[in-house]
Amino acid sequence: MTEVVLQADGLTKRYGRRVALADCTLDIPPGRVVGLVGPNGAGKTTLLQLAVGMLTPTAGRITVLGGRPGDGPAQLAKVGFVAQDAPTYANLSVKDHLRFGARTNPSWDQALADARIAELGLDPSQKAGRLSGGQRAQLALTMAVAKRPELLILDEPVASLDPIARREFMRGLMAHTAEHRSSVILSSHLVSDLERVCDYVIVLTDSRVRVAGDIDELMGSHYRLTGARRDAADLPAGAEAIEHSHTERQSTFIVRSLVPVEDPSLTVEQLTLEDLVLAYLSRSVAAHRPELETAR
Amino acid sequence: MIWFTWRQFRTPAVVTAGALAMLAVGLLVSRGTITDLYASVAACQSDCGNAVEAFLTRFYNSAGGTVYYTTLAIMYAAPPLIGIFWGAPLVAREIEAGTHRLAWNQSITRTRWLATKLGLIGAATAAATGLLSWAVTAWASRVDSAAADRITPLVFGARGIVPIAYALFAFTLGVTAGMLVRRTVPAMAGTLAVYTAAVAAMPLWLRTHLAPATHETPALDMGNLDALMIDRSGAVAVEPNDVTNAWTITNQPITPTGQVFTGPVDPTRCGPDLPSGSCTEWVGSLGLRQNVVYHPDSQYWTLQLAETAVFLGLAAALAIVSFWWLRRRLS
Numbered sequence: 001m002t003e004v005v006l007q008a009d010g011l012t013k014r015y016g017r018r019v020a021l022a023d024c025t026l027d028i029p030p031g032r033v034v035g036l037v038g039p040n041g042a043g044k045t046t047l048l049q050l051a052v053g054m055l056t057p058t059a060g061r062i063t064v065l066g067g068r069p070g071d072g073p074a075q076l077a078k079v080g081f082v083a084q085d086a087p088t089y090a091n092l093s094v095k096d097h098l099r100f101g102a103r104t105n106p107s108w109d110q111a112l113a114d115a116r117i118a119e120l121g122l123d124p125s126q127k128a129g130r131l132s133g134g135q136r137a138q139l140a141l142t143m144a145v146a147k148r149p150e151l152l153i154l155d156e157p158v159a160s161l162d163p164i165a166r167r168e169f170m171r172g173l174m175a176h177t178a179e180h181r182s183s184v185i186l187s188s189h190l191v192s193d194l195e196r197v198c199d200y201v202i203v204l205t206d207s208r209v210r211v212a213g214d215i216d217e218l219m220g221s222h223y224r225l226t227g228a229r230r231d232a233a234d235l236p237a238g239a240e241a242i243e244h245s246h247t248e249r250q251s252t253f254i255v256r257s258l259v260p261v262e263d264p265s266l267t268v269e270q271l272t273l274e275d276l277v278l279a280y281l282s283r284s285v286a287a288h289r290p291e292l293e294t295a296r
Numbered sequence: 297m298i299w300f301t302w303r304q305f306r307t308p309a310v311v312t313a314g315a316l317a318m319l320a321v322g323l324l325v326s327r328g329t330i331t332d333l334y335a336s337v338a339a340c341q342s343d344c345g346n347a348v349e350a351f352l353t354r355f356y357n358s359a360g361g362t363v364y365y366t367t368l369a370i371m372y373a374a375p376p377l378i379g380i381f382w383g384a385p386l387v388a389r390e391i392e393a394g395t396h397r398l399a400w401n402q403s404i405t406r407t408r409w410l411a412t413k414l415g416l417i418g419a420a421t422a423a424a425t426g427l428l429s430w431a432v433t434a435w436a437s438r439v440d441s442a443a444a445d446r447i448t449p450l451v452f453g454a455r456g457i458v459p460i461a462y463a464l465f466a467f468t469l470g471v472t473a474g475m476l477v478r479r480t481v482p483a484m485a486g487t488l489a490v491y492t493a494a495v496a497a498m499p500l501w502l503r504t505h506l507a508p509a510t511h512e513t514p515a516l517d518m519g520n521l522d523a524l525m526i527d528r529s530g531a532v533a534v535e536p537n538d539v540t541n542a543w544t545i546t547n548q549p550i551t552p553t554g555q556v557f558t559g560p561v562d563p564t565r566c567g568p569d570l571p572s573g574s575c576t577e578w579v580g581s582l583g584l585r586q587n588v589v590y591h592p593d594s595q596y597w598t599l600q601l602a603e604t605a606v607f608l609g610l611a612a613a614l615a616i617v618s619f620w621w622l623r624r625r626l627s
Contacts, residue, residue: 052401070400077403087394092303100300104402140398147403 003066005030005151005183006051010060013046020046022207023060028185028200032214033177035194036187037277038204044187045084047204048155051185052081065150077107080149080182084156086140090129094122094139098146105147113146116172134165138172145176152177154186158193170197191274203277205284215273222276225253227266236263243279254279297404297412305417308382312424319370319428322363323435329360334438348442355439364439367432371454374428375463376491378421383470384483386413387618391478410622414615418467425463429456444541447596449499452543456600461607466491468614475621494610498603504545506602507595516549516584518576526566526575532559534579539590546589557584 004027011024021043028034036044049055050062053070062068067075088097094117102108117124120138128136137157144152154173158166174197177184188194194201202212211218222242225235229251232241239257246252254271255261261268271279302309333355340347355361387410390396400406433440433455440446446455453459469491474483516536523535534557538544549557561567566575591599 054397054400070405073403073405076401076405079401081397081401083394083397083401085394087398089304089395089398090393096303100303101402103299104297104404106403143398144401 003030004028004063005032006062006064006185008047008050008060008062011047011050011057011062012059013043013050013055014058019207021050024209026202026209026212028183028212030183031181032183032200033198034183034185034200034202035191035198036185036202036204037191037194038187038189039281040189042204043207044189044204045155046207048081048153048185048187052079052153054083073106077105077147078150080144080147080152082137082140082144082152082154082157085160086133086137086157088128088131088136088139091127093125093127094131095124097128097139097143098124101143101146107148109146109148112148113142116142116145120172132165134161134168137161137165137169141169141172145180148180149182151183151185154184156187156189158188166193173197191277195273201273201277203280205281208284210280210284218276219271219273221258222254222256222271222279223261224269224271224275225255225261225263225266226269227251227263236261236266242283297409298416301412301416305382305420309420312420316424316427319367320431323367323431326360326363327435329358330355330435330438333358333360334442337438337442352439352442360439364436367436368450368454371429371432371459374425375459375466375495376488378425378463379466379470379487379491380484382417382421383467384474384487385480386417386471386474387622388474388478388480388483391474392480406622407619410619414468414471414618418464421463421467422460425460426457429454429459444593447541447543447591447593447599449503449543452503452596452599453495453499456597457604458600458607461604461611462495464611465494465607465614468611468618472614472618472621475618498606502606503599503603504591506606507591507598509545509589509591510542511589513550513585513587516580516586518580521576524575524579526559526561530560530563532557532561532579534584536586536588539588539592541593542590544588544590546587548587549584550587552583552585556587557582 006026006028008024008026011021011026012019013021024043024047036047038044046055050057051064051069053068053075064075065078067078069079070076092100098110098113098117101113102110116138120135120142122131122135122139128139131139137160141154141157144154157173158169161169170193173184173186176182186194186198198215200212200214201218203210223239225239227250229246229249232244232253235241235253235255236257238259239253239255239261241253241255243254244251254275333351337344337347337351356364387396390399396406399409436455440451440455445451453462466487470483470487473486473490474480477483477486516534520537521535522537523533525533525535527533534549536547536549538547551557561575562578565578565581
């Protein structure tokens with residue numbers, strides 16, 4: 001597992017004139033739990049579907065675990081995927097689903113699947129259509145993990161779940177990744193879903209990647225600066241303003257800086273992941289609504 | 297994947313097998329009627345025309361006649377029903393429910409996924425319609441030979457091997473339509489419309505070109521007319537009987553110079569005041585010939601094989617389109 005998990009280069013997907021993903025360049029190292037965060041319609045699903053080969057790129061290139069997504073049984077076996085809303089066959093039982101997985105995946109781990117189903121308290125003869133949303137998501141996750149993939153991709157796995165099911169799902173996912181050391185990419189429109197489980201984050205808005213990197217590195221290179229009112233141009237050298245807000249006498253900046261900020265006239269604070277993501281999200285909103293900015 | 301295809305197909309397969317079994321019982325029970333009625337024909341030594349006529353009249357009016365027309369309807373309904381209920385939902389329902397995203401992310405390519413489904417359910421299609429057609433053709437064989445009409449359009453499409461090819465065409469049509477439209481109900485409607493047009497086009501325009509028709513112009517035999525009608529404007533309609541034991545395409549009286557004969561009537565030779573039979577005598581004296589184009593019963597298997605080949609070819613083309621679409625466009 002030394003190879004890069006996902007590599008994208010100028011990756012673009014268009015539907016007619018509509019751009020779903022524009023010029024996406026990524027390099028995700030192995031062994032990470034990657035959070036893909038962005039508002040609804042940002043292109044998260046498009047990126048993940050490109051990564052499993054459900055979609056083909058309009059332009060650019062994507063390789064997953066060194067191969068072209070969806071290209072042949074070997075590549076399919078390496079990637080586990082839980083699609084948005086965790087689709088299952090409503091009229092087939094839990095057992096039928098597991099048997100389907102067992103018959104179509106050479107690396108299927110029946111013991112793992114059975115253990116998970118037992119742990120979740122699911123009745124194997126229950127039809128999937130009669131399961132709750134949380135149970136269906138768990139069934140889909142069980143199918144994805146029991147094929148023992150090197151990379152697990154989950155598209156908004158908890159979006160439709162209530163808070164308890166959400167926590168249960170995340171707990172199950174974490175237990176699995178801790179035990180099997182597979183890489184994970186999961187998307188959400190809520191930072192809080194990802195905060196506790198991810199060690200790498202990609203912020204995607206308006207079909208573009210705004211920032212991507214290890215959370216520790218990002219946290220170590222972003223600060224909140226507060227001081228007497230000033231312009232962004234007057235910030236210390238090397239500090240790039242991501243977001244700024246001003247009151248009459250005071251300015252607050254969220255900046256990216258690879259060197260520690262040492263300016264006695266500014267108060268330097270650490271950010272939370274949520275602050276950091278929100279800063280990048282609001283920057284792209286601001287860039288798209290200049291009239292709003294001047295009106296302030 | 298074979299197991300999973302069977303698991304998804306189990307219910308329709310059982311329903312179809314049940315329906316076939318019920319039909320088989322119906323055919324076995326009513327087979328006695330045909331055998332009983334046919335006894336007089338079987339016993340007939342010479343000049344059996346009347347015995348055959350009597351057999352057919354009694355058969356069509358018996359319970360066997362009801363079974364006969366029912367099987368005819370079933371033979372025409374089975375292929376489009378397979379296209380609508382087995383073909384159209386095969387991919388469309390997966391796309392509607394989103395389950396294709398589950399199925400295509402197991403460790404099998406979607407090409408193999410589709411190949412298994414097309415192969416197994418296609419085989420079931422051929423087996424079901426093959427059995428059905430064999431049973432109905434065998435059951436109706438005495439009636440068909442007595443009526444000498446197995447090559448005529450209505451019976452032709454409900455006997456022999458063409459129903460198998462119709463059904464395979466309908467099935468692949470349904471699958472392809474479902475893939476293109478991505479929604480089950482519109483795909484079903486589209487399948488029915490296209491299937492009906494294709495199958496109706498065969499007897500109307502295309503089938504006659506599958507084997508060379510026989511073209512003859514014998515002298516018009518006044519003793520072998522279906523109808524002779526004269527209307528008030530003086531137009532004469534002469535309708536010779538169709539060729540026996542054949543599928544008649546064209547059948548019209550022509551003048552010695554080759555024009556279609558439509559009159560006008562000669563009032564001095566044929567009119568309301570003249571004795572009966574005078575019109576027949578007058579038309580007989582005109583030297584008319586009969587322009588007849590037909591396919592004799594001897595071409596039955598040639599036409600069956602050719603039409604089967606046409607629909608198997610269409611089914612294969614649709615299967616190729618569905619694989620291409622699955623790989624290139626369905627994303």
